[in-house]
Every structure is written in structure tokens, then in C-alpha cells.
Amino acid sequence: MPRSFLVKKPSSTRVPNYGQLETRRQGKEGRNGLRPGRTAPGSLWDHNSAIACLSPPLPQSSEAKGEPTSISQVGSGSSPGGSWDSATPLRDNQNNLNLPLAFSLFQRRTPNLGSPAEGNGDKLQGPQGIAADPLETFECPDCRKAYSTFSGLARHRQQRCKLQATTARKYFNCKHCDKEYASLGALKMHIRTHTLPCMCKICGKAFSRPWLLQGHIRTHTGEKPYACSHCSRAFADRSNLRAHLQTHSDIKKYQCHTCLKTFSRMSLLLRHEETACCPAAT
DNA sequence: CTGGGGATGGGGCCC
């Protein structure tokens, strides 16, 4: 699922406590840690794991469109008893059944004398002329229902897959770009980034969210409600306060894995890697 | 070249 990388936080973590920003941050960096197209940067706490977890990089949403990915989509179609969908990413398999491959993934089992069978009128035959043992049955990996013929099972699977295609594989596509979302709400939220319904009355600049506009208005009013507890500075944006708090920390989390120099922000590390230290390595 | 602030974008969660 597209949201599989999210970990639902306990509500208590919503209490603002900037003294805990460092610890809360750790372990969540991977959620959305990399801009599309960026290489995984090294860092003191996640460099090794980033190599393991982020390589190969996750496919982008635009690339993922039309083809299920190993993480986001294939899993939804897999079945506990078999691997019809997971091993054969057939997006339209109800109409274009890849029989040779799919057949090899069925669980063929020997006599099941008590199980019901369908398609008794069919000759026992597998795909591509595979000679079926009269004593064998063909079992659906999903519901364990047994069929005496492959064609009976295939018919059963096709009808099931039609249902699955209309329920589990429902996506909402953005008409403005290639992105697709699992929920209508998520899509509506995304569409706001195209329509930009929130306009600043002072300068006319438009934003996708009201609170983005709120933050922008602070640039006009000069309001800075987020004060640093370590110094006298204040900020209009919480994220900027968070970044500022890094300057009070001696720990620089982001490390260049070429020269081992450390940086307080990922953007500084990226800039260092791309320009100063090892531009060819990126 | 580096450090840091300012501004902003975007997806998800909670109410």
C-alpha cells in the first residue's frame, strides 16, 4: 500500500516539545527522507541502513502508474495460499491470463476424493498440453476450492480476479498530473496543489493550504510565534525553528561518507557532496 | 565553501 511506510504515531507525540525534537526525529527520517531523484545521503545514524533500505530506490509514483510495485501494490493482490498475483503481476489478468506462468504457480495436489469438482465435462488438461493426471485436482490458492480440471479453476480464478480488480485495485488519478491515490480524500488534497485555492490578499500569491497561506501572511506581518528556548531568536515557521535548534546541538547527523565531514542539515551535506567533496560520486 | 535563516511544498494524521 502507498502508505505502508507510515507509522502511526501515538497521539501523545503531538504535544509540542521541541526539547524532544532530536529523539522524535530519529527513526522517522526514512519516511520521506529523499527527494525524488536524489541519492541516499550518508548520515551518522542512518547511512548504513539507508544503503540497505533505500537501494534500489523506490519507484516514483509516476513510474509506478500502470505497473504494480513490489511494495505498494503487488502485495494487495497476493494470496495467502499461493502466488498467482504476487509472482505474476498481471494487472489485467482477468482478460489476459498468462497461462503458462500462472499455471506453474498453482498448487497441484493429488487426489482429493471428497472435494467438489467443477467442469466435469472438460477433459483434464493443463495449459500448453500438459497431460493432467486423472487423479490430480487443481486447487485455488485463495479459497482452497478444488477443481478437477485446469479450465475449471481458471474460470473460477478469472471471475474472482474480476471482483478483485474492481474492489482492491481502485485508484484515484489526478487529472492534472500522473499521480494516483488510494483514497479520494488524498486525491482532493493533492488537487489543491494544482488549483491553489488560498490566495494572499496582500500580494496575491496563492497556496494549496490555508495554513500555508497563514505562514506566508506572517512574512508580511512579521509575526514570529515560534521562539527558541535556547536563545532569543524567534521564527515564523516551526520547521525553521526546528532547523535552528540544530545549531544549538553539537551533534551533526549528516556525514559525508567520502571525507567523513559532518553537517547539521541534509541539504548542506548534499551541497557538499555535489560541489565540494566528491561531485563525481553523486 | 559552509552555516544558517526564510519561505514554501506536500503527504498523512487527528478531530
Place this chain on the structure above:
DNA sequence: AGGGCCCCATCCCCA
């Protein structure tokens, strides 16, 4: 369903 908020991230600019 929508608003508010959280968190993460990036880009730009300046010292």
C-alpha cells in the same frame, strides 16, 4: 469531508 496540524524536505539567499 474538511480544517488544522505535524513532520519532513527543499530551494534560495546571504553572511
